[in-house]
Amino acid sequence: xxxxxxVLLTKIGLDAHDRGSRIVATYLRDAGMEVIYTxxxxxxxxxxxxxxxxxxxVIGISSLATDHALVPGLIQALREAGLGHIRVVVGGIVPNAxxxxxxxxxxxxxxxxxxxxxxxxxxxxxxxxxxRTTIEQDHQA
Amino acid sequence: MSAVDTGRDRSLEALVERIVxxxxxxxxxxxxxxxxQTARGESILQQLPExxxxxxxxxxxxxxxxxxxxxxNALITELRARELRVGVLSVDPSSPVSGGxxxxxxxxxxxxxSDPGVFIRSLASRGQIGGLCRxxxxxxxxxHAAGFDLLIVxxxxxxxxxxxxxEVANTNVALFAPGLGDEIxxxxxxxxxxxxxxxxxxxxSPHTRGTxxxxxxxxxxxxxxxxxxxxxxxxxxxGEGVAELADRILDLASSD
Ligand SMILES: Nc1nc2c(ncn2[C@@H]2O[C@H](COP(=O)(O)OP(=O)(O)OP(=O)(O)O)[C@@H](O)[C@H]2O)c(=O)[nH]1
Ligand SMILES: [Mg+2]
Numbered sequence: 001x002x003x004x005x006x007v008l009l010t011k012i013g014l015d016a017h018d019r020g021s022r023i024v025a026t027y028l029r030d031a032g033m034e035v036i037y038t039x040x041x042x043x044x045x046x047x048x049x050x051x052x053x054x055x056x057x058v059i060g061i062s063s064l065a066t067d068h069a070l071v072p073g074l075i076q077a078l079r080e081a082g083l084g085h086i087r088v089v090v091g092g093i094v095p096n097a098x099x100x101x102x103x104x105x106x107x108x109x110x111x112x113x114x115x116x117x118x119x120x121x122x123x124x125x126x127x128x129x130x131x132r133t134t135i136e137q138d139h140q141a
Numbered sequence: 142m143s144a145v146d147t148g149r150d151r152s153l154e155a156l157v158e159r160i161v162x163x164x165x166x167x168x169x170x171x172x173x174x175x176x177x178q179t180a181r182g183e184s185i186l187q188q189l190p191e192x193x194x195x196x197x198x199x200x201x202x203x204x205x206x207x208x209x210x211x212x213x214n215a216l217i218t219e220l221r222a223r224e225l226r227v228g229v230l231s232v233d234p235s236s237p238v239s240g241g242x243x244x245x246x247x248x249x250x251x252x253x254x255s256d257p258g259v260f261i262r263s264l265a266s267r268g269q270i271g272g273l274c275r276x277x278x279x280x281x282x283x284x285h286a287a288g289f290d291l292l293i294v295x296x297x298x299x300x301x302x303x304x305x306x307x308e309v310a311n312t313n314v315a316l317f318a319p320g321l322g323d324e325i326x327x328x329x330x331x332x333x334x335x336x337x338x339x340x341x342x343x344x345x346s347p348h349t350r351g352t353x354x355x356x357x358x359x360x361x362x363x364x365x366x367x368x369x370x371x372x373x374x375x376x377x378x379x380g381e382g383v384a385e386l387a388d389r390i391l392d393l394a395s396s397d
Contacts, residue, residue: 004240006173029241034265036244038251046254050247053254053262055169082166135170 005128011040013067057128072105085134087127196285197394200306203316210249211377228289271305272296320348344374
């Protein structure tokens with residue numbers, strides 16, 4: 001069976017609103033992807049270990065308030081754990097100035113409110129494929 | 142690493158070595174290969190050493206939402222206190238239309254994510270009926286080879302009897318919710334024949350006693366020559382009754 005992409009949708013930080021993640025989870029599922037969904041208030045070290053055990057390709061962080069400020073720390077922790085191939089995307093409300101900072105920190109894509117279902121699905125699928133290719137190159141090494 | 146002729150085989154050997162050492166990333170990557178039914182996955186399985194002893198596999202089945210994942214979470218805590226290393230494989234259904242899946246069992250097990258003595262993996266059923274995925278026996282073999290003492294498998298929870306689990310698990314735990322009444326009657330034919338332990342979870346409900354008695358009396362009807370099947374009550378959210386469940390599971394696991 002084909003590997004269409006495995007995605008971890010999670011929330012770090014204090015905000016409890018996870019309706020957005022639930023909706024995106026169904027988009028990705030309906031596009032054939034396998035989605036691990038954790039709910040809010042996850043700790044960064046736990047997210048890293050979970051992503052590792054589940055061998056995910058993409059992590060999606062939903063942020064409506066200030067949670068996105070923690071994402072550079074997550075990316076750093078992933079790299080330190082040797083999981084730099086995992087693509088990290090952020091969905092939700094991110095002010096423009098901070099969006100630039102996130103991209104610099106290594107966030108692959110930010111989905112702002114109103115991002116279409118098609119664009120979310122297509123881009124996450126493409127990022128998952130990229131992450132997979134990186135791993136396969138590792139195997140050859 | 143240099144790309145010499147034997148590079149690929151050496152990388153496979155190294156991977157198998159790391160799996161046997163219990164290295165989580167290597168186990169995780171290998172499971173993906175097995176799930177995707179790749180040639181590399183097959184090679185990994187072929188190179189795994191013969192196990193010293195058979196895997197102790199505990200199957201957890203029961204209707205949707207009865208508390209399977211929450212009970213596994215409490216069981217992990219109990220088994221870790223007894224210094225056992227625990228592997229958990231939780232199966233959730235794939236959409237028959239898209240092939241995709243939302244795997245939500247881990248929500249209930251979040252506190253064990255960073256314990257190196259615990260390995261948890263979500264698996265999508267990928268078109269397999271019967272509450273498991275097609276590759277489950279191979280994934281079990283792999284995680285067993287990685288040195289986990291006890292493997293817990295959570296079935297999809299279709300509301301039907303997930304009897305396929307009895308082919309891969311040697312200890313089968315069936316969960317019931319209090320107050321099922323007629324539904325228990327309907328389940329009688331299937332699950333009572335194959336379960337080794339019956340558990341009424343959500344025992345914080347006032348209907349618990351009635352359901353326990355009902356299960357006991359259905360077991361009694363089977364006659365005295367049948368093997369003994371314990372009937373336990375648990376509250377998965379508080380851990381009540383879970384130590385006794387762990388005792389029964391370990392009794393059975395060691396007597397197999
Ligand atoms: N009151 C009470 N609630 C419980 C108990 N066990 C589980 N729950 C709750 O029941 C809900 C479902 O629990 P899960 O563990 O996800 O159930 P499940 O059987 O794994 O569900 P599926 O995998 O979707 O079939 C959660 O909100 C739990 O907190 C219990 O013993 N008492
Ligand atoms: Mg569950």
